[in-house]
Amino acid sequence: MSQRKQRRRRRHRRPYQNQNGAEVGPAAGIQTLATADDPRNGADATGRPAVLRMLCCDGTQVDETTVIRPEQLTVAREKWPVVWIDIEGLDDEATNRLIGDVFEIEELALEDAVTPDERPKVEVFGHQVLVAARTVRFDGDAIVTDPVCIFLGDRYLITFRERLARDPFELVRDRIRHGRTRIGHEGCDALCAFLLDVLIDGYFPVLERFGDRLESLEEEALDRPSRDSLVGIHDVRNDLMTLRRALWPTRDLLHALGREPTPLVGDHARAHFRDSYDHTMELLDLMESYREIGSDLRDIYLASLNNRMNDVMKLLTVIATIFMPLTFITGYYGMNFDTKSPWNMPLLSYRYGAIVAAGIMLMTVSGMVMFFWRKGWLKRWH
Amino acid sequence: MSQRKQRRRRRHRRPYQNQNGAEVGPAAGIQTLATADDPRNGADATGRPAVLRMLCCDGTQVDETTVIRPEQLTVAREKWPVVWIDIEGLDDEATNRLIGDVFEIEELALEDAVTPDERPKVEVFGHQVLVAARTVRFDGDAIVTDPVCIFLGDRYLITFRERLARDPFELVRDRIRHGRTRIGHEGCDALCAFLLDVLIDGYFPVLERFGDRLESLEEEALDRPSRDSLVGIHDVRNDLMTLRRALWPTRDLLHALGREPTPLVGDHARAHFRDSYDHTMELLDLMESYREIGSDLRDIYLASLNNRMNDVMKLLTVIATIFMPLTFITGYYGMNFDTKSPWNMPLLSYRYGAIVAAGIMLMTVSGMVMFFWRKGWLKRWH
Amino acid sequence: MSQRKQRRRRRHRRPYQNQNGAEVGPAAGIQTLATADDPRNGADATGRPAVLRMLCCDGTQVDETTVIRPEQLTVAREKWPVVWIDIEGLDDEATNRLIGDVFEIEELALEDAVTPDERPKVEVFGHQVLVAARTVRFDGDAIVTDPVCIFLGDRYLITFRERLARDPFELVRDRIRHGRTRIGHEGCDALCAFLLDVLIDGYFPVLERFGDRLESLEEEALDRPSRDSLVGIHDVRNDLMTLRRALWPTRDLLHALGREPTPLVGDHARAHFRDSYDHTMELLDLMESYREIGSDLRDIYLASLNNRMNDVMKLLTVIATIFMPLTFITGYYGMNFDTKSPWNMPLLSYRYGAIVAAGIMLMTVSGMVMFFWRKGWLKRWH
Amino acid sequence: MSQRKQRRRRRHRRPYQNQNGAEVGPAAGIQTLATADDPRNGADATGRPAVLRMLCCDGTQVDETTVIRPEQLTVAREKWPVVWIDIEGLDDEATNRLIGDVFEIEELALEDAVTPDERPKVEVFGHQVLVAARTVRFDGDAIVTDPVCIFLGDRYLITFRERLARDPFELVRDRIRHGRTRIGHEGCDALCAFLLDVLIDGYFPVLERFGDRLESLEEEALDRPSRDSLVGIHDVRNDLMTLRRALWPTRDLLHALGREPTPLVGDHARAHFRDSYDHTMELLDLMESYREIGSDLRDIYLASLNNRMNDVMKLLTVIATIFMPLTFITGYYGMNFDTKSPWNMPLLSYRYGAIVAAGIMLMTVSGMVMFFWRKGWLKRWH
């Protein structure tokens, strides 16, 4: 019961609100820009320190470091054709300001990037493209989406994201490390396409789990409709709403990236964006189907309730139908008419009267039972 | 009960009708244009006098006054690069006419500005841009939206709004006073963007309170469905309709301000408008989710009612099922057959007959109870 | 009952069908073109004669006459800058043909103008603009919309409308007469804008009355759901459909008039059309809200019915629960066991036996009542 | 019952399937191309022979013949400015091929023309415009739509249609015959516009009959809800779907004909197409209203069922409430307490005891009846 309440409490927060995902701080021993002795982030540093992972690569080499000094950024930017700075933690204002200064990010764009409730969108800010997207994960049974912001610049790419237990980009990093991508040759736009592709792919297992939930809910709604199944159906619909809020704008942004011309995005990356767009369309198709199944389930639930009430009513009717005539017969022979008159219920004085009466009752009952058997009322008690 | 009625009465007025918000007049001692000895607003002044607050600023200085003489306006307009005239009170015709004359506002535009039911829109009138928006507030439990009209001119900005207990623009004024904005440098379009941003931000806490209302309504609908929960769900849906009527056109106007070219709005303000547009989209996403939750709640309510009826039916069936056989047995032994015949109900003459009969009854009852226990009918009486 | 039937009969006619509004003929003594001795409308004049009111004005003078001779029209057209011919009655074919000839109206346009079911639209026919709109009025409780067709020409404007008890344009005439408009200066497009504005304003009181109907229906649906409230809700929804059929195309035509370029419509009139467009949007917003409230009401009605059934079921259950045990007890002591045996129901022979039995019954009843009181079943019988 | 089944069987066929309308062959004695000794349609002629009616006219003369030899077609095409060939019967392959050859119709276009399920559309094939439309008629109670295909060429017009009992174009023919149209002057595009206008006008009486059906269904749903009314509502909704499938694409094709430029369609015909477009919009408006009324009816039906159940429940409750106390009282005085004790039910030994008991019973009953009277439960048994 308390679990249900917890769920519900969660549900009614602001939509994109992160909950316990944001509790994961930098592991002990990991140096951050904030813990390093940079005079700039002294007094006014608010929020917990963010972790900055930098991955630089060209066609042949890959270099990974955790940034602790701002100089590292400018050096890398000059040396490598592909510089990816991955910032874990949105609320480290000092770091954010620093990054904004180094990469000349407009204030408004930076603000968008570190807002946890930012709606997926793509916007061109001067020499940069801001892509705000959302990853999806299960938090217990509920679906939560977390913001991921990508700044795509000339030869660099910056990602802002929440501190999460599971790094959604580890797969990308791994593929780059082992040289299984051509990102070093193709540039940052290809990296951006890859990241978005990984994000979108993360939605598929979530939707598959939905399929299982809907299946078991349908079983439940048909066979044992209870208040809990109603709550379950309601929860599924709420989760689908959360997904929809994340997926529809994602589709729009992928459409924009795949079709609209920006010098920062090449033809090759554009084809990848179109591909991700197709995947999003598949997700949305599937999601809309689930939404309809969800609302069908509610109708099934109500129909099951009705069926159940019907069964209860039938039982009541069967009972009344069987006992009312019996009670009438017993009442009949309980009347106090003068039995001295031979016209007044002679059976009462008859030697086998009670047996005859019991026989009449038995016949009545068996007639009733047969009648109900034929009508099929005795068969399906759930 | 009377509270409910009051709510309902409120609801069915014309949609944007202000109610008691408009009762707040100028505080005693505040001089207004109308109370000052201007000969123009003598005989034909209708409505209560409006309060005119003027805030002028450039990059370095800020000057705030309450306007009581028309000359002040023309002087300020020549001297300052940013002049903001904030008019509290829509029904002071003399003041409105005066403002219209000084700033050369077209008659039709001025009429739109002082109509309390004006739908949010943006329209270009010659050398001015008219932005009609709406603020939101709670009036008791009900949601009310009030009109705010902004005239954006070359070096000035005029706002028309209702007399409300809480000044929604106090925050803006405060930020300008303390030099925490760059509006003095950026001009009136930036001020307009800031004002709209503050208006939009005012919708977020309102929607959050909706989340709480929906949560408690869901709890109620599931656990104690009553007529009041039905009325509550209905009220939430009505309030969401009010919000929707204000938010959808607001989204359109922000879209227009952010994309369409007007010489009065610079690129920087345009970016801010796009940002507000994104916020409005978030609000609308959230609102649509709440609308769906609202209609889900109604279904939950009906399902709960059905469940409840089911429970009542089950209780009735249990009672009938337990007592009908008992009554039959008592009736059986109440029959007046001649007990002298050994074939006619010998139990009646048996020494422990009544005890045996009571035993049969007890066994019947326990069998029934066990049967219902297994069917789970004795468990969940709410 | 018969009233309901009448309503329903009315509802299912062709949508824009006028009913009794069209019964108002020209008042006795009013001369019409048809009654004047014009040889043209001799033999083939069908339909009742129409009344032609002509209002001519320039910046300084106003002249009003009832046209009875065709020459009047040509004379006025040459002399005045603004000539408004208002034709009351659509079925006077002779007059229609005459007007068509004098003002060179295309046959197809004239046919549109005199069709009572014409859908609101704007269409340019050569040198004229045809605006088909609809006025709204209550016919008893039902909403009826009547056609009004406006031909906007170079220096003239012709309106075709049904013979109605109330002239919707009297207000316009009155304002022109007393010189309170600038139509004499601004020309016929301004007059057209004014007429449409008056038509649109006529919808507001109708929608306000809807608010009251919905309020009282809600009260009824919650407190005394009957078949009549269901019919009432259905009627409201039907009336809203009638309104929608008139308002949506009106919005489109005002949009077209406000944005599309036609040499006949000047910038000033265009601004007025845009203003009327905004009013129509408000009306439509409000109407859509009412539609939703209407469908909510139906759900409330059904929920109330369910609640009511629940109450009836509870009463039945309470009665069964109270009397079944009592009947069992009386049955128990009605059994005919041999009371000579001390084991067989000794209470029967006990001196105060009946009192004890009555006591047991009383206790049972009070226990039951207390049980139901706690469950809250005895409280809310509507 | 069997009628209902028949209806349903009909409904689930392919949508535009013609049923018995297609059974009407050429009347005996009417010569057709196929029966004439044309060597081309010898061996491979499939389907029943089609009837070809040719109507040729110019501004002054009209000539009507039934075509039985291909030469007639080429001769007429050269001689007359307006040649209308009306082909009754879609499945006469020989005739179709012949027509295709003579008028150089593309194979794909010809195939479309003779497909009975063709969706309304307009398509330009080289030097011809193909207009596929649908007429509507009642087949018993069900609505059926039949295909009509029009090929609009330079100086000719060909119509393909099913063999129907009623010729929908007889009216057009008649008007041309009596010189009451200007088609001879205006050309084939005007004829095409006239034909479409006649087709669209055929939908109005059908929709009016819908109004009557909905009215009587509403009466039924409110007063005597039965399974048949449910089936009736369902049927209406199905018929409206059939109509919608025909009308929506018709609207699109009229829009295309009225706005898009084709050299074959002149300005005058274009205006007529726009006029037909307006009529289609009216039809669609009305149809959507009927659809909504249809779904309202279903809700009304369900509410009526609920009301009815409520009434049955009330009756049951009234009966239980009246007889349960009575039965209790009789049971009470049926208890076998020892009446020798003055404390044990002295009424039993009282001389007027039974009368007193009967009095108590009477009072109980009248109390109950009064109670129910006040609650209004005894009033409305339907």
Added chain:
Amino acid sequence: MSQRKQRRRRRHRRPYQNQNGAEVGPAAGIQTLATADDPRNGADATGRPAVLRMLCCDGTQVDETTVIRPEQLTVAREKWPVVWIDIEGLDDEATNRLIGDVFEIEELALEDAVTPDERPKVEVFGHQVLVAARTVRFDGDAIVTDPVCIFLGDRYLITFRERLARDPFELVRDRIRHGRTRIGHEGCDALCAFLLDVLIDGYFPVLERFGDRLESLEEEALDRPSRDSLVGIHDVRNDLMTLRRALWPTRDLLHALGREPTPLVGDHARAHFRDSYDHTMELLDLMESYREIGSDLRDIYLASLNNRMNDVMKLLTVIATIFMPLTFITGYYGMNFDTKSPWNMPLLSYRYGAIVAAGIMLMTVSGMVMFFWRKGWLKRWH
């Protein structure tokens, strides 16, 4: 029961998942590229070998072979104007790679082609057009759609498809073999149009079978509403969702092929695509109708349940109404009043008392039965 579960399990998989269709491998003895001794597909060949059928034709000749050596492809490509390579089996990576190399297919396009869940779309990749479509078939009772990908190149066409028991393209092959198409003259775009036409035509029988299912479900819902009919309705709706997911994007791709200019698609093929587009529109119209009928059925089902409950309630009421008065009468004469007093129920001592009482009972019963007969409650027990 287990069948239902199976169905449901199937339903909740990923939407386009192929199930047992993919189990059909190449028949024994059929040589494939993989089984031939090509060194390239040695070690890393994964998946089962695909079967490659090549059909080459020009205006006069047709040549069909099963490809087992890559050289065959390049030879054929040079020699024939129309080369159709039909690849059965998507998971033979070696073959796919080979085809990709020979025909210079981009990697991303090839990946799309062999993804079983690919959404229908058309995309231009350099010198090729990729058309992803879906065929439909019944798998038991459930509807399954399988992917078919077409690469349309300059003088060749490649189709990728699943291994299915029934080859959907056999018809096409057969028509080409017997020279009954003009594809040899018209080129690969005509072949592509033909293939898509065949795919689309495959949907019609599926939808017709839907009609039958809906008909029998309606019969069932009206006459014997059971849990199974509910599940059946739910299944139909699910299948329609599957269809819709395949058909809507197919419509979009046909629209694109029919209107957008690509050098690879000629005017003639374009006309064919437009024709297929019209067929898809018909399918979609029909499908939407079925969807509405499906949701109507659910309402009918619920109404039938309600009707049924009503009938049970009526039976209960009839029983209570008949037996309660009887039981009262027997109770009345079972009271133990002192019959010595002539005022206390003299009937008890009357010689024919019991007969009189039985008469009263009979009269009561017949009165009741007559009452119910008139109310029509005894008629329709389903």
